[in-house]
Amino acid sequence: MKILIIEDEKKIADFIKRGLSEENYAAYTAYSGDKGLDMALENNYDLIILDLMLPGIDGISLCRELRKNNFKNPILMLTAKDRVEDKVKGLDSGANDYLTKPFAFEELLARIRALSRKDNSAQPTLLKNGDLQMDLLSHTVTRAGKKIDLTAKEFSLLEYLMRNAGKVVTRTMISEHVWDINFDTNTNVIDVFINYLRKKVDGENKKKMIRTIRGKGYVLETAD
Ligand code: CA
Numbered sequence: 001m002k003i004l005i006i007e008d009e010k011k012i013a014d015f016i017k018r019g020l021s022e023e024n025y026a027a028y029t030a031y032s033g034d035k036g037l038d039m040a041l042e043n044n045y046d047l048i049i050l051d052l053m054l055p056g057i058d059g060i061s062l063c064r065e066l067r068k069n070n071f072k073n074p075i076l077m078l079t080a081k082d083r084v085e086d087k088v089k090g091l092d093s094g095a096n097d098y099l100t101k102p103f104a105f106e107e108l109l110a111r112i113r114a115l116s117r118k119d120n121s122a123q124p125t126l127l128k129n130g131d132l133q134m135d136l137l138s139h140t141v142t143r144a145g146k147k148i149d150l151t152a153k154e155f156s157l158l159e160y161l162m163r164n165a166g167k168v169v170t171r172t173m174i175s176e177h178v179w180d181i182n183f184d185t186n187t188n189v190i191d192v193f194i195n196y197l198r199k200k201v202d203g204e205n206k207k208k209m210i211r212t213i214r215g216k217g218y219v220l221e222t223a224d
Contacts, residue, residue, distance in 0.1 A: 001116060002026045002043070002176050006036030006062070007051040007078065012101070016049065019105050025112075026176045033057035040066055045073060046177075047115060049108075052079035052090060060093045067094035074115035078103075127162040130223025132201065132209060134162055141201075148200050153178070157193055158201065161210070161220040170217035194218055 003025050007013035013029045020027035028045075030036035033054040040048060048066070052059035063075055077095040079086055087098050097111055127134040131144040139155065141148045150158065156178045161169065171190050179189075194210065202208045211219050 001046045002028070003047045003049065003112070004028050004030065004036065004040055004043075004045040005049045006030045006033060006040075006054070006059075007049070008032055008054050009051070012051075016105075016108065019108075020112075023109060033059070033062050037062055037065060040071060041069055047073055047112060048075045050075055050077050050095070052077055052086065060089055063090070063093040063095050076108075076111055076115060127159065129162055129165050129209065129220065130207065132162075132223070134159060143201060143205060150197075150200060153193060154197050154200070158197055161197075161218065165220045166222040168213050168217050168219045173217070 003020055005013050005016050005020075005027060007016070007029070008031055010031055013031060017027040017029050028039065028043075030039050033056045036048075036050070036054075037057060039045075048071075050059050050063060054062070057065070059077060059079075063077070066075065074096040075094065076097045076099060077090040078099050078101055079090070080101045090098055096115055099108060099111060125136045127136065133142050135141075136159065141150055141155070141158065157174065160174065160178050174190050194212075198208075198210045202210055207223060209221050209223065211221055213219055
């Protein structure tokens with residue numbers, strides 16, 4: 001899971017980043033609202049931790065801007081204030097949750113877990129691409145009606161590819177979203193897992209879905 005922390009108090013931002021990295025989240029920091037907005041619009045973060053009081057563009061305006069630009073993932077707002085009207089304003093601007101500083105790191109983690117669960121429940125539980133079907137509830141995968149046995153990692157990798165069907169996903173995107181860490185770019189862990197998947201998903205099937213885009217990454221080709 002890729003998380004962006006937008007917070008001008010460098011000490012707090014770095015502390016959160018360090019803590020999240022220890023929990024295997026891929027965490028990034030922006031020390032100003034403007035920088036944070038640029039980063040958020042350029043990269044697809046799974047969640048944003050946003051400070052309310054920022055120099056330049058403030059948290060409320062930034063949140064509105066993100067929602068206007070179709071950012072759909074959870075936003076958790078941080079503030080030093082504990083006033084009801086600030087909470088209402090924050091939630092009105094499109095934030096999903098609110099945490100008052102100072103907070104215990106454990107509480108931040110709990111909120112993040114809750115928000116990502118909520119996010120998952122809003123997504124479809126059955127993914128389909130041509131004759132390939134993935135049921136996220138029963139954790140089963142079939143191709144042309146035949147069951148495919150996958151390990152947990154292979155399952156997450158296929159889920160990520162299916163959610164992004166038709167789009168090229170890079171190794172960096174895969175390592176961040178499927179493994180929650182940044183691999184050393186020299187390791188071939190991802191290529192190995194892609195090969196396992198290819199054998200199981202494409203195997204003897206005439207139509208090959210998993211394609212390598214040389215120098216870029218992989219694409220799961222869309223099929224009707
Ligand atoms: Ca601040």
